[in-house]
Amino acid sequence: MKILVVDDFSTMRRIVRNLLVELGFSNPLIQEAEDGESAIAMLRSIPFDLVVTDWNMPNMTGIDLLRAIRAEAALKGLPVLMVTAENNREQIIAAAQAGVNGYIVKPFTAITLKEKLGKIFERIAAAGASA
């Protein structure tokens, strides 16, 4: 499974990568982008199966990245998991309305990540089965 991890802090990208590897995802298939702008460019050129993105980033924020993904025919079905320190009601609602697949508030644990990823894949499988 190809995963794109988007965060402007290199430490956070590494932490998320470590957690994903710990959960059994292949390290070489995980790629990183430091903001929404470079992420969308990568998504347009290579197929990915999952995006894990921060909210607060320069150039293009995570919510704008999510909206850009949903607005593009080739990308709109891509699962997006938001991992962010932004935890006010309005922002969570905005992310939900923009079509986020999961929302994790920092600081978080490997267990939370595992649970949210599990739910995302469950729903995708259920949607695939009913389609």
Added chain:
Amino acid sequence: MSAILPLVNQEHLPTELRDLLNSPDGPAFEQALDVMVRDREQRLFRALGQLARDLHGAMRRLGGELASEGLPDSVADARQHLNDVLEMSALAAHRSIDFAERMRPAAELLAHNAGEVLAFTDSKSDPAAVLAHQASDFAISCRDGLADMVMAQSWQDLSGQRIKKVVNFIESVESSLLELVRLTGALAGSEAPASAVKVSSQDDADRLLSEFGF
């Protein structure tokens, strides 16, 4: 028009204005009023300008107090110090993650090797098997501990975001302050120089302030 005038309670007006109101000379009245208003504006703008200058001086001093090792003192320095903290903390977090990434395969190898020994002998009376059990337990708790250590480094991201917000705040305070200086300077009669539109350095800021006489 004349119907409005009686509504003004002339008793509360300054003598000079009352005299003018009652004077039949229209243009002289307007001119005198202009002078008065302008005079008051000038005082207000001067006061605002002085306030901006004082604030700017306070910010410079703050920068100076934060600066050390003979660095030039400025708001830019204060920002730089915070950016340095950001970089240093990121470096420290990366070093911790480096360590965890280096040690995790070692812990996994130990667990694997212990498993091989146990496949060969698992008798409670065999010291090799006892040691292999201990090594396996240690390797597993080590791997979990390293994963927790990696996760704990997220403090850098959270504290870093707060520092970035403070840096942005300082930047916006400084630019608002300079805008205030520019505005009050322009209103007080000096023309805003074209260079004032974009202020990029401490020197530019100081030059702009002195151009307006603050």
